[in-house]
Structure formats: structure tokens, C-alpha cells
Amino acid sequence: MVQCLGRLLVCVLLTVGVAAGANAAGMSEAAFSRGIALTEDGSYDEAIKLFRLAVELSPDVALYHEVLGDAHVAIGGVDSYLLAKAEYEIALQLEPDRRRAREGLAQMALTTGRFGEALDVLESLTFEERVQ
Numbered sequence: 001m002v003q004c005l006g007r008l009l010v011c012v013l014l015t016v017g018v019a020a021g022a023n024a025a026g027m028s029e030a031a032f033s034r035g036i037a038l039t040e041d042g043s044y045d046e047a048i049k050l051f052r053l054a055v056e057l058s059p060d061v062a063l064y065h066e067v068l069g070d071a072h073v074a075i076g077g078v079d080s081y082l083l084a085k086a087e088y089e090i091a092l093q094l095e096p097d098r099r100r101a102r103e104g105l106a107q108m109a110l111t112t113g114r115f116g117e118a119l120d121v122l123e124s125l126t127f128e129e130r131v132q
Contacts, residue, residue: 028057032064035071044074062094066101073104081108099125 035050051068058064069087072080085108091101102121109118 024057028054028061028064031057032067035067039067039071039074044071047071048075060094062091062098062101065091065094066098066104069101069104073107078112081112084108 031050032054035047035054038044038047038050048068048071051064051071054061054064055068065087069084069091072084072087084104088101088104088108091098092105095101102125106118106121106125109115109121
């Protein structure tokens with residue numbers, strides 16, 4: 001049922017966007033918001049599809065990449081972790097001060113046994129708190 005609703009929303013968004021001349025930012029925000037609701041229900045696979053749509057429509061929004069990374073982490077597994085890491089890195093390229101993306105990278109490093117890398121990321125977060 002959730003899968004059908006997610007696909008229906010994507011079709012409606014695309015149809016409304018074309019028919020009404022809606023901008024990509026509005027469509028991406030709608031997809032993102034629906035994706036958030038799906039994650040709250042634990043429907044991560046469907047949420048990922050909507051987050052990917054949001055990223056495709058608005059690739060320069062760091063938050064979309066960050067939350068897409070979070071959804072991949074929630075699924076778990078090596079492939080999901082690699083996808084999450086890539087999304088967190090994109091978010092940081094767009095906005096270097098994104099704390100949640102850095103925390104996600106530290107979590108990925110810890111989960112995959114790269115403790116030195118995790119320590120480096122965590123130390124950068126601690127240093128930032130002292131400086132501010």
C-alpha cells in the first residue's frame with residue numbers, strides 16, 4: 001500500500017508540475033516531505049525513492065543528500081553504507097558546515113571498522129564546538 005502511494009505521489013507531482021508549470025524546487029520539497037513521512041513509518045525503500053527524486057530535481061540542496069544518506073543507513077548493509085557515505089560527502093561539498101553529515105560519516109566509519117577515520121571526524125566536531 002505504501003509503495004503504491006509513494007509511486008502515485010511521484011506521478012501526481014510530475015503531472016502537476018508539468019501541467020501547472022510548477023518549479024522543481026516545489027516538487028522536490030513535496031517529494032522530500034513525503035519521504036520524511038515514510039521514514040517515520042519505517043518505509044525506507046519508498047522514502048529513498050522520493051529522496052532521490054528530490055535530489056534529482058534540486059541537486060544543490062545539501063539537506064536532501066544528508067537525509068538520503070540517513071535513509072540508506074537505516075536500511076543497513078555494506079552497499080547502503082557506501083551509498084550513505086557518498087550522499088554525506090555530497091552534502092558536505094555543498095555545505096561544509098553540515099554537522100549531521102559529518103556525524104553520518106563518523107557513524108559509517110565506525111560501522112565499517114575505520115576507527116582512525118571516525119576519530120578524525122569526531123575530533124573535528126568537538127573542535128568546532130569549542131571554537132564557537
